[in-house]
Amino acid sequence: MAKRVDEVLRRLKIAAPQPGQSGQPEPAEPVCPKCGGAGYICRDVPLGHPYFGKAFECECLIAKREAQAFTELQELSNLVDFRHKTFAAFNAKAVGVxxxxxxxxxxxxxxxxxxxxxxxxxxxxxxxxxxxxxxxxxxxxxxxxxxxxxxxxxxxxxxxxxxxxxxxxxxxxxxxxxxxxxxxxxxxxxxxxxxxxxxxxxxxxxxxxxxxxxxxxxxxxxxxxxxxxxxxxxxxxxxxxxxxxxxxxxxxxxxxx
Ligand SMILES: [Zn+2]
Structure with a gap:
């Protein structure tokens, strides 16, 4: 299965992350039960089905990418330093505001x-x-x-x-x-x-x-x-x-x- 996913990734021209590449041990994340951490899943369809042999992004990968995109947007918006300045954190009862x-x-x-x-x-x-x-x-x-x-x-x-x-x-x-x-x-x-x-x-x-x-x-x-x-x-x-x-x-x- 792991080998298969590697092949799929190669076909998709997406570099599979190399474990420990940064030299630092990655913090232990719970392994996704759906894809076993691969990020991609193959649907259980019969031979000949158009989805047969195709890799689909697992929801864990989609969620991770969305979280990353949000952080990037926050950086792009120059809001990282101001991320705690929300309406909820504002004292609306103060005089004149x-x-x-x-x-x-x-x-x-x-x-x-x-x-x-x-x-x-x-x-x-x-x-x-x-x-x-x-x-x-x-x-x-x-x-x-x-x-x-x-x-x-x-x-x-x-x-x-x-x-x-x-x-x-x-x-x-x-x-x-x-x-x-x-x-x-x-x-x-x-x-x-x-x-x-x-x-x-x-x-x-x-x-x-x-x-x-x-x-x-x-x-x-x-x-x-x-x-x-x-x-x-x-x-x-x-x-x-x-x-x-x-x-x-x-x-x-x-x-x-
Ligand atoms: Zn997954």
């Missing part, structure tokens, strides 16, 4: 248009933005969560250090994201170049009415590029939520501990 919590929760279920969260440092807006992304990811969507100053730094260098993805590809990935979350939009990196990049992102998102979430503090909101501001203020596409009365969410949380 109720409306934002309600709107963000609803938005995550079916993102449409733009959502702009304006509030002071520590009001919980980043948590809510990440919660939207996490929920959307859990629903099978592909969010892209990005901190704006980091994005600009990233774009400035021609190539992403780890991914090998070129600047153009990265920029297109951001502009065309299914659901884009831009955390901490501001003017601090206010070079002409950065302003242009930000404008290009918003212009594309505006023209294609692509779901977009933005967080920023009120001071930065007042100083935005007029071209971006006019789009953010267009009520036909954009909803601005001011978390004006929210107190410092992180400090309050720390005090509670």
């Amino acid at each position: 109720a409306e934002a919590f309600r709107v963000c929760s609803a938005y995550a279920e079916d993102p449409g248009g733009w959502l702009v969260l304006v509030g002071p440092v520590g009001c919980g807006k980043t948590h809510l933005a990440a919660a939207i992304a996490n929920r959307y990811l859990a629903l099978g969507g592909k969010p892209f969560f990005v901190n704006v100053p980091e994005l600009l730094d990233h774009l400035r260098s021609t190539y992403a250090p780890n991914s090998g993805v070129s600047y153009d590809e990265r920029f297109e990935e951001v502009r065309n994201a299914e659901l884009l979350i831009l955390d901490d939009l501001g003017t601090e990196s206010g070079t002409e170049w950065a302003r242009e990049k930000i404008y290009q992102i918003f212009n594309r998102r505006y023209n294609s009415e692509a779901p977009t979430v933005v967080t920023m503090n009120p001071r930065e909101y007042g100083r935005l590029d007029e071209r971006v501001k006019s789009r953010l203020q267009d009520a036909a596409i954009s909803r601005v939520i001011e978390m004006r009365d929210a107190q410092d969410y992180r400090q309050r949380k720390a005090r509670r501990r």
